[in-house]
Amino acid sequence: MAIERAFDEIWGSSATREGRPEFAALADWISSTPPAELDRRQKAAEAAFRQLGITFAVYGEEESAERIIPFDIVPRIFTKSEWSNLSEGLVQRVEAINAFLADIYGARKILKDKIIPEELILGNPQFRPMLDGAKPPHGIFAHICGIDLVRTGPGEFWVLEDNARTPSGVSYMLENREAMLRLCPELFEMFPVQPIDSYPDSLLETLQSVAPRPAGKPVCVLLTPGHFNSAFYEHSFLADSMGIELVEAADLEVDDDMVWMRTIEGRVKVDVIYRRIDDDYIDPLVFKPDSLLGVPGLIAAYMAGNVALVNAPGTGIADDKAIYSYMPEIVKYYSGGEAKLPNVETYRCREAGALQYTLDNLDKLVVKLVDGSGGYGMLVGPTATKAQIEEFRAALIKEPQRYIAQPTLALSTVPTLTDSGVAPRHVDFRPFVLSGSKGVTITPGGLTRVALREGSLVVNSSQGGGTKDSLILAGDA
Amino acid sequence: MLSRTAGSLYWIGRYVERAEFTARLIEATIRLDALSPRPAGQGAWDSALLVAAADYDFGLTNETRSPLNISRYLTLSASNPSSIRSCLDAARSNAKSVRTALSRDAWEAINRAWLNLRGRATTGGNQSTLSIVEAIRAETRGFEGALHRMLRNEAYAFIGLGAAIERADNTARLIDVKYHLLLPDGERVGGPIDRDQWTTILHAVSANTAYRWLYSEGLKPWLVAELLCLRKEMPRSLAASAEEVVMHLNAIGKRTGLQSEADRIARMRQSTIERTSIDTIFSQGLHEWLSATIADNGRIHQAIGAQFRFG
Numbered sequence: 001m002a003i004e005r006a007f008d009e010i011w012g013s014s015a016t017r018e019g020r021p022e023f024a025a026l027a028d029w030i031s032s033t034p035p036a037e038l039d040r041r042q043k044a045a046e047a048a049f050r051q052l053g054i055t056f057a058v059y060g061e062e063e064s065a066e067r068i069i070p071f072d073i074v075p076r077i078f079t080k081s082e083w084s085n086l087s088e089g090l091v092q093r094v095e096a097i098n099a100f101l102a103d104i105y106g107a108r109k110i111l112k113d114k115i116i117p118e119e120l121i122l123g124n125p126q127f128r129p130m131l132d133g134a135k136p137p138h139g140i141f142a143h144i145c146g147i148d149l150v151r152t153g154p155g156e157f158w159v160l161e162d163n164a165r166t167p168s169g170v171s172y173m174l175e176n177r178e179a180m181l182r183l184c185p186e187l188f189e190m191f192p193v194q195p196i197d198s199y200p201d202s203l204l205e206t207l208q209s210v211a212p213r214p215a216g217k218p219v220c221v222l223l224t225p226g227h228f229n230s231a232f233y234e235h236s237f238l239a240d241s242m243g244i245e246l247v248e249a250a251d252l253e254v255d256d257d258m259v260w261m262r263t264i265e266g267r268v269k270v271d272v273i274y275r276r277i278d279d280d281y282i283d284p285l286v287f288k289p290d291s292l293l294g295v296p297g298l299i300a301a302y303m304a305g306n307v308a309l310v311n312a313p314g315t316g317i318a319d320d321k322a323i324y325s326y327m328p329e330i331v332k333y334y335s336g337g338e339a340k341l342p343n344v345e346t347y348r349c350r351e352a353g354a355l356q357y358t359l360d361n362l363d364k365l366v367v368k369l370v371d372g373s374g375g376y377g378m379l380v381g382p383t384a385t386k387a388q389i390e391e392f393r394a395a396l397i398k399e400p401q402r403y404i405a406q407p408t409l410a411l412s413t414v415p416t417l418t419d420s421g422v423a424p425r426h427v428d429f430r431p432f433v434l435s436g437s438k439g440v441t442i443t444p445g446g447l448t449r450v451a452l453r454e455g456s457l458v459v460n461s462s463q464g465g466g467t468k469d470s471l472i473l474a475g476d477a
Numbered sequence: 478m479l480s481r482t483a484g485s486l487y488w489i490g491r492y493v494e495r496a497e498f499t500a501r502l503i504e505a506t507i508r509l510d511a512l513s514p515r516p517a518g519q520g521a522w523d524s525a526l527l528v529a530a531a532d533y534d535f536g537l538t539n540e541t542r543s544p545l546n547i548s549r550y551l552t553l554s555a556s557n558p559s560s561i562r563s564c565l566d567a568a569r570s571n572a573k574s575v576r577t578a579l580s581r582d583a584w585e586a587i588n589r590a591w592l593n594l595r596g597r598a599t600t601g602g603n604q605s606t607l608s609i610v611e612a613i614r615a616e617t618r619g620f621e622g623a624l625h626r627m628l629r630n631e632a633y634a635f636i637g638l639g640a641a642i643e644r645a646d647n648t649a650r651l652i653d654v655k656y657h658l659l660l661p662d663g664e665r666v667g668g669p670i671d672r673d674q675w676t677t678i679l680h681a682v683s684a685n686t687a688y689r690w691l692y693s694e695g696l697k698p699w700l701v702a703e704l705l706c707l708r709k710e711m712p713r714s715l716a717a718s719a720e721e722v723v724m725h726l727n728a729i730g731k732r733t734g735l736q737s738e739a740d741r742i743a744r745m746r747q748s749t750i751e752r753t754s755i756d757t758i759f760s761q762g763l764h765e766w767l768s769a770t771i772a773d774n775g776r777i778h779q780a781i782g783a784q785f786r787f788g
Contacts, residue, residue: 051585053576227574240577248574250788251481262480264631264785265733 006410007153008424009076022079025190030074035421042073042417045179054175054233069172070466075180075187076414076427076448077471083444086149086157086431089341091440092331094145094433097164097318099334101141104317105134115333116326124323125371126316128279130286134303134312137212138437141312144203144274145433146170146447149341151412158344158409159327160428164319165311166276169447169467170432171234174199174241176469177445192474196445199432200241203274206436207242210308211271218271221247221261225277225293235276249277254297257304272308273298279313321370321404322348344409350401358405359396362389365405366457367396380457382408411457414468416450426451428459429470444472482578483635484787485571489579490639492568493587496561497617498647498681499529499551500610505681507603510544512673521677522547527654528647531559548606553597561613565591578632582623590616631729638725638781645718645774651678652705653767656698675701682713702763703755715770719747722777729785739780746773 010027011017019027049055049068078086103110104121111118121127146167148160177196181188204220211218224235226248239246251261252270260267275282281291286299301307317323323330325346331339347354347365358365362381369377379392396403413424431446448468449459459465502525509521522544526532529551538556540546554560569591572584593612627633655678675696679685684704691708692700709716722743730736758766781787 227570232573236576245479246577247479248481251479262786262788264478264480264483264729265735 006424006426007151007156007412009151009412009414009427011415011424023077026075026077026187029187029190030415030422035417038073038417038422041183042071045071045073045183048179049175052175052233054171054237069461070452071176071179072416072425072450072452072466072468073180073184074415074417074422075184075469075471076429077191078473080473080475082155083472085155086341087442089157089339090147090431090433090442092335092337092340093147093159093162093327094142094435094440096327096331096334096339097142097145097162098140098435100330101164101312101315101318102139103334105131105141105314110330110333113333115329116323120322120326121317124317124320126314126320128314128317130299131303131314134314135305136302136312137210137305137308140210140435140437142315142318143206143210143310143312143435145435146430147341147433149429149431150344150409151427151429152409153412157341159341160344161321162319162324162327163430164315166278167430167432168231168234168276169430169449170199171237172467173432173443173445173447173470174237176447176467180469187471191471193471194444194474196443199443199445200238202434202441202443203238204242204244205438206434206441207244207272207274207308207310209436209438210310212305212308213271219261219268220272220274221245221252221270223247223249223252223273223275223277223295225281229276231276238274244274249293249295252295252298254295254301257297257301257306259295259298259301259307270307272310274310279316282309282313321368322350322401325404344406347405349396349403349405354405355396355400358403359393361405362393364408366408367392367403367405370402370404378458380408383455383457408457414448414450416452416466416468418452418454423454425454426457426459427468446470478578478631480786480788482575483631483785484782485575486578486632486635487639487781487787489568489571489575489587490636490641491643492564492571492639493617493620494640494643495559495647496564496568496590497614498644499559499561499564500613500617501681501683502528502651503548503551504607504610504614505677507548507607508680509673509677511603519544521674524654525551528651529559530650531557534558545602548603549599552606552609553594553599561610562594562597565594565613580623580627583620583627586616586620586623590620629728631732634725634728635785638722638729641718641721641725642774642778642781644713645715645722646771648682648705648713648715648718649767649771649774651681652702653764653771656702656763656767671698672696678705684711684713687711699755699759702758706758706766707750707753707755716747716750719743719750723747726781737780737784739777739784742773742777742780746777 010020010023012020046068049071055068100110110116111121142164144167146163146169148163149157150160151157173196207220208218221244222235222239224232224246236246245261247261253260253262259270261270277293280287281293283296283298284291284294285296299313302309325348327343328339347358349355349358358367365381367379379388411426411428414427415422416425427448427450429446429448431442434441448470449465450468451457451459452466453464506521506525523542526535526547531551534557535547535550550557551560553562555562557563569587572579572587576584590613593616624633624636655674675698678701679688682705688701688704691704694700704711704714706715708714709720711717726740726743730740
C-alpha cells in the first residue's frame, strides 16, 4: 500500500520515475548502473562491515547470531536549501527541549502556566523526582539528540519522535559514508556533497565544552554497558575516533562525590562522561538497586556538580511519547515562535474523545505504546490483520493512557536495490544534534533507515530495516 | 591505560598461550600413544590430563578415561575451563572488550581461531584431532606474528607478560609430571618408554632440534631438564620466561614511571634462576624446585594483578 501515492525523493513520483530535476543525474546513475553491479558493490560494503565487526546482537539469540544491519547502496539526497530549513527547525526544537528540561527540573513555569497538565509530568515514570533541582554544567541536559523525521512531500517534513536519552546510529552514518566513498566515488564527483567526518571532533568539542570547571584538558570518557550490548561497536568506534577511554562501570569509582577511573598509573579524575547506559542502570544507589552496569554514587557526584553526564539523567521526560504531542506548545512556549518542524497529528488516548476516535478508526491509524521503542508494541492499522486490530482494541480499552494514535502517513520513498531491481521503499531520517556550551552543532548528514520489505512502513533494524547513506549538497548540483 | 584494559590484555596473552600449549600437548600425546604399547598409551593420556591440570575435573565428568574422551575434553569441552575452546572463548571475549587496544591483525587472528572451533562438537579420531590441533596452532602462530608487528606500547607488554607467566607455568608442570609420575612401575629410567616420554616432552615444546643443536650427548633426561629450566636461548624455558617477564615489566615501568612489588619479585626470580645450575636443582630435588617455581610464578601473577589493579 501507500506506494502509488507516496512521494519519491529522487524520482518525484515512483509511478513515473522521471526524476526530480535537481537530482536527474542521480536518477540517470540509478538507471544506467546495472543492478548486478549495484549488488556487487552492496555486497562488498556489507562484507567490509562484517569484517570490521559493525554488528549488532539481537537480544534473545546467542552470541553467534551477530548480524549486520543491511546496507543499501542507493543513497538518499537532500538539496542545500532543504537541509538549511531542516537545520533551523532542528536547532529550534533542541533548544526548546533543553529549556523545557531545565524548567521541569527547576522552576516548572510551564506547569504553572498550565501549558501541560501537571500530572502528565510529575506522574510520568520518565520524570525523576530525585533529580529535582539538578543544575547540569552550563545548563544543558540533552547534549546529543537524534530527531526522527519523516517526509510526505517536497517540502513536508514531520518530526516523528525526539530521542533525547542515548540515541544510537551515528556510527552507521559515518561508516556508510566511508563505504560509499570507496564503492561509488563517481557520485561524489557528480554532486558537491558536504563532508560528515568531522562528527567525532564536534562530539569531542561538545563533551569538553560542558566540563564542570575550566580544566586544562578535561578528561572525557565513554561509559558502555559492555561488549554484550547490541550497540557496543558504536561505543568502541566513537571512543576510538575521539581518542577517549571506553570505560565500563567497574572502571569508575566515586569518592567524596568525585568520579575517578582506575588506570595502571593510579586514579585519574573524570570530568565528563558520555554514558551509553540508560538512566535506570546508571547508579544502583538511586535507580535499579540490582544493576551491575552502574556506578554507585554517580548521581550524587552529578548533583554535586563535579561531573557532567552526557546526556544528563532524566531527559526521558522530554522524548516520552505522551509528552510528544505537546511539543508544538513546548517549542512555542520557550522559543516564542511557531515550531518550524511540525509534529505528526497525535491522538492522546488518555483523553476520552481521542480514545473514541482511535477505536473507531483502528484500521487507518498507527497506534503506539507511549513507552515503547524499536518498533515493538506498535500497530500499523492499514497493514494489520483483523486479529492484531482486535488485540489492540482490547489493550486500548484496558489501559488507554499507555497509548497514542497517529494517522498513517504516506512516508516518502527512495529508490532501493531489491531482489527485483531498483524499487521505491519507505524511509525515515535521523540527524544528530549536538548541544554544547558554545551552541548547537549539526553535522550535515544523518542516518537514513529504510523499510526493505515492499510496502512496509517500519524501518527499525529489529524489524527488517536497513540503512542508506544520506548525502547533503553543499551547493546546487 | 585503564586497569581493566590492561587486565584483559594480560588474560588474552595467558589464554592464547594456554590454548597453544594444550594443542601441542595433545599432538605430542597422540604421538606418544602411537609409539607406546598398552597400557603405556593410556598413561600418556592420563599424564596429559595432569600436565593440563585437568585430572581432577575430568574425574568429575564420570566419563571413561579413553584417549578419545580425554582428547575431546582437552580440546572442545565447554565444561573444562582450560580446554582449547574455553581458552579461545575467553581470549576472544577479552579481545572484543578491548578491541581498540589490539591491532586489526591480532584481533582477526583470535577471531579466526575462535570461528574455527565454534561449530565443532566432536574431534573424531586421532587424524581429525590432529587436523584441528594443527589449525589452532597455525592461528596462534598468526596471533604471535601479529603481536610482533604491533606498536611496542603497554598493550604489547601486557599481552607478552600474560604469555610469559602462562608459559612458565606450563613448562614447569610439563617437566614435573614427567619426572614424577609418568614412568610406569617396573620401568627403568633410561629405558625405551622413558626415552619416548622425554622425546614427547621435547615435541610438546617444539625443542627436538634445539636439543640436538645444544647437546651432543644424545637424549639425557637431566639435560632435557636443564634445557627447559635454565637455558635462556630456549624460548619456552623457565629462565627465558623469567627474563621476559622482567623485560615487559621494565617496559611498562618506563612508560608509567612506576615500579613496585611485581617488579621486585620478578627480578628476584630472574637472578635466582641465573645463579642456579642443574646440579643444584637435582640435589635439592627437581620436584621440590619445580613446585617452588610454580608457586613463585603464582606470586608474580598475583602481584601483577595487584600492582596494576586488574580488580
